[in-house]
Amino acid sequence: MAQIVIILSKYFFIFYILFFLWHGFIAATNKNNAEKSGASLAKQRLMIILFHINASIILLLADPAAASALFSRSLGIFVFLCAAAYITGKIYPNSSAILWNGVLFLSDIGIITLYTLNPALAEKQLVWHIAGMAAALVLPFVLDKLPRLDKFKTFYIVFAIILLVSTLIFGNEEFGSKNWITIGALTFQPSEVVKLLFIAYLASALSQNPSLRQLTVPAVLCMVILLCFVAQKDLGSALIFFMSFMVVVYIATSKVSYFLAGTLTAGAGAYLAYLVFPHIQVRVQAWLDPWSDVANKGYQIAHSLFAIATYGLVGAGLTRGFSTSIPVVDRDFIFSAICEEFGVIFGIGVVLIFLMIFLEGAVGALNAHNRFLCMFCAGLTSLLAFQSFVILGGVTKLIPLTGVTLPFLSYGGTSLLMCYVLVAIIQWIYQSCVQYENTAPPAPEGRPKRIPAPKRRKRAADEDISLDEVLQYNKRRKDGR
């Protein structure tokens, strides 16, 4: 009986994710039609709920001994999902609901997969999700109180460098990288925060259309931080950091030549690093040919490919994978486990949910009326996008493997927390832009304090409105109500 449910569910899961994506597409292309997009968003949430119930039934059937414990956990996740969907709608009324839906679906897929791998970790992960969501719900209040985010560039960069230096001094080594700091029971990677701070610095430093000379300082700082990452053997962070840097510089200058020059320099630097560091050579060799040394160098990548390929497009069925054979399966290689149990079609669906999230982030940047917000939003989205790309590409042998977590899916406390913070800031920017865009309809007659909206005129593409202007407008609107 359980077998029939598992086999049938393989197809149900594919349906849920495809239906979810389809309605994400409808909602994204009908943003002006509130009714239509609202209906699609509701269907997306229904899919998340169906997925959760269906997966929970399988987990219960597969392990009847732990049924009562599982049932209460499953209910807990269910409550979390519903509450998160509801409260984000309240606190971020004008944020991208598509983005929230994507995050929630990924979170549920992550927790369910962790349940099949290691129930204890899944329970911890749920706590981190709640913590992350709580942080995301508090952040907008804090950010609203800090009206001049673009004026703290010195603070950002100094704080970032302090963090980096302290990692170099106090850091301990885990998973082959010396980039972890332990405070009490908490272990975290400062590099996650450094990346965020540097993007904030970069966006404020470049908020005036920069000349080549003005680019020098950020570029040099970028190099310094990059070298620190390489010294800590944190190649994944280095890659993510550099690509996000290039994206922000490209958006600030619109110059492809800078982009190409930067890429060439980085390519030369990477080659140099390859020649100098043996651990990079090992990774590149394992990437080029994992098959000649499956027992040692190629072990991780080969076992990841075994997991993805063996059960093909529809997968082995939830709980029927060989997760124990996949290395670091709860962190770096969770995507391989998802492909194995849910199938590659579902895996492609997961990749598309990521893409959907990042495209919404790009829409946030596109709508920003302020250079700082635009670059900040694009930079943060790039951090998440390249982090996902680096690990998805790594476990599928598209690029050399560097160990980073997959946002919202991998187990990992602080990295998950940081993902929520990044999403919260992206959503906050998204919503301040939408609020600005939706010029207030004329208030009912007789209302004493009517706030005139800033005159809407056709703006040149690169013309700015200061962040102050936007925020003050929003504030006045709120007060006026």
Added chain:
Amino acid sequence: MKKSVKTVFWIYALLFFIIIANLVKISVFDRDKIINNPYNPRISNTSQNIMRGAILDAKERPIAETVRYDNENDALGRGYSYKRVYNFPYAFAHISGYTGSGKTGAEKEYNYILETVSNELYQTLASVTAKKDIKGDDIVLTIDADLQNYAAEQLGTSKGAVVALEPDSGKILTMVSYPNYDPNTVAQNWTALNTDTENSPLMSRAAQGLYPPGSTFKIITAAAAIESDPDLINYNYYCYGEENFDGKILHCYNSIDHGSEDMNNAFAQSCNTYFAKIGTMLGAQKLKAEADKFFVDPDFPLEYSKPLFTLDDTSPMHELVDTSIGQGKTLVSPLFMAMVTGAVANGGTMMKPYLLDHSITSFGLKSNVTIPEKLTQVLSPEDAGRVTELMKQVVAYGTAEDAAFSIEGKYDSVASDSALSASSFNDGNAFLTGPITVAGKTGTAENSSGADHAWFVAFAPAEDPHIAVAVLLENAGKGSKAIPVARNVMKYYLSNCYTE
């Protein structure tokens, strides 16, 4: 600025679509290669809940099948039990292998297919509603059980092996080894089978046994000579029955004095001094270059030993002399010699030997169909033709006159007459009839374990070969002992099994 944000938007889309394209590549196009990697733990998994697929012969008769016993309760307490049954226990022992606490042979290599439940949903529903078995896919081998049983019978109780393959595809037609064992009782007899080092019945001599090739190696020496200069076929030499090569005194078999001879006579009579002379004329480098073309890894699906060839520029003269006539340090398996013979028969193209023809899903559809694959080009078609001419003369007037045969009709019973006398052919419907030209080469391999090993490799018909065969009889003495076995196997195949 907005434009660059849009560009970034497209960069994200591009990057993630590359990930998706790569996922499709892995899971659709590279899938077979990835799955079958021996390090993949999923392929050796066996499930108690399903009825393992059957191993079938080329005519889809079960060699190994799982049988359900309804009245025996197994460990799972289901009221029935599954048992693996091997229908041709000895002849197919090294092909099917066994499954149990460990696995060998086809049971090991094709485990993943045998355990693959196709149309899983349908089968699972049927098992719940109609109490049907959930069955793994069946595999169909290239071997015809009739030929395999016949070859096993021909080999009898001589230690050794018979390997036959189809030259133009690499399809294994038969592969038997003796001593063998019964896979049905391997668990009960485990200790005895494992400790019998003298007979090592668990080892497939055909694929895993390594022997000096003896004079069959002269095929490669002759090929090296012909490739360096076709006129060497006419090279004349006077054999006194022995010759001194820088202090290494080499004898012909029984020190027979072959007199004045060219390559045709020398090959037909298997003259050692002639080919040692040719070897020294070519030099170690050329001989090694030629051997390297033949000594490729067969990449055979079952357990096999790679052939060894160690001669190089630094080897001393006596090693060059010994290697030229198939002694020295060279070691080959009967499977490898069948491949060498098949390559000559197939115009110089060595095909990759294969055992799995296809698999059959639960709905009766073909899957995993093997497409013949070229392994390497060892000779040009012209040079392969020249070597074939040499091999034809071995049977025409040389050391293997006994290998010639003609086909009168179909042979009607495997058990009745193992000598294939004319009277046992009562059916005129054989595909080929009349005298068949055979090309072959005998070998008598000196070795440290006792009497010489007898080799015979051959293919037929020489003009349009359908079968290449290698026979090895351990410590049987003269190579001619192996000739009747090879001849009968070829005759049986061409009269009974071959159909276009």
